Amino acid sequence: QVQLVESGGGLVQAGGSLRLSCAASGRTFTRYHMGWFRQAPGKEREFVALVRSGGATDYAVPVQGRFTISRDNANQTVNLQMNRLKPEDTAVYFCAAAGLNYGLVLSRTYDYWGQGTQVTVSS
Numbered sequence: 026q027v028q029l030v031e032s033g034g035g036l037v038q039a040g041g042s043l044r045l046s047c048a049a050s051g052r053t054f055t056r057y058h059m060g061w062f063r064q065a066p067g068k069e070r071e072f073v074a075l076v077r078s079g080g081a082t083d084y085a086v087p088v089q090g091r092f093t094i095s096r097d098n099a100n101q102t103v104n105l106q107m108n109r110l111k112p113e114d115t116a117v118y119f120c121a122a123a124g125l126n127y128g129l130v131l132s133r134t135y136d137y138w139g140q141g142t143q144v145t146v147s148s
Contacts, residue, residue, distance in 0.1 A: 027051040027137040029120045034142030037110055041146075045105040047120030047139060058123045059096055059103040062132055063116035063144075070119070072130040074105060083129070087113075110146045117141040 033045040045061070060075040074084045074094040082094050093106040103120060121135035128134040 027054070027057060027122045029122060029137055029139035031118065031120050031139045031142040034118060034144045036145045036147065039110060039112055039146055039148050041110050042106070042108045043110065043144060045107065045118055045120075045142060045144070047103040047105075049101045049103070049122065051101075054101040054122075055098050056124065057137075058126060058129055059094075060121045060123065060129060060135060061094060061103075061105045062119045062121060063114075064119070064141075065116040068116075070132050072132070073118070075129050076103065077126065077129070085130075107144070110144075112146045112148045115144060115146050117143050 028050040030048045037043055058077045061073040062070050063073050064070040072085050073088055074092055076082050076094045076096045091109045096103045119141045120139040122137040123135045
């Protein structure tokens with residue numbers, strides 16, 4: 026079992042930055058591939074970024090060059106640094122953990138989810 030708790034969301038002006046954190050519980054954190062997804066009102070949940078257990082990262086095209094995902098295995102956290110935010114980044118952001126190492130851009134691959142944190146970017 027893995028429990029995930031996100032923090033760091035809030036309201037920011039376009040062009041600003043936010044740093045999201047995801048705290049994980051459980052003794053097998055290092056085995057999991059960790060992802061961030063987001064869901065805007067009326068839209069499906071979409072992939073944002075992932076970091077594999079070995080540290081390799083991947084990003085959705087809309088956030089490439091602006092967002093950076095990282096993991097701290099010692100503290101069992103995953104962070105998402107978001108820079109140059111845009112109004113279209115407004116969404117609830119979710120942290121997720123997956124045991125399988127394929128299909129990681131798909132939400133159905135993930136086994137555990139946090140409750141989400143709201144990010145609102147004003148224009």
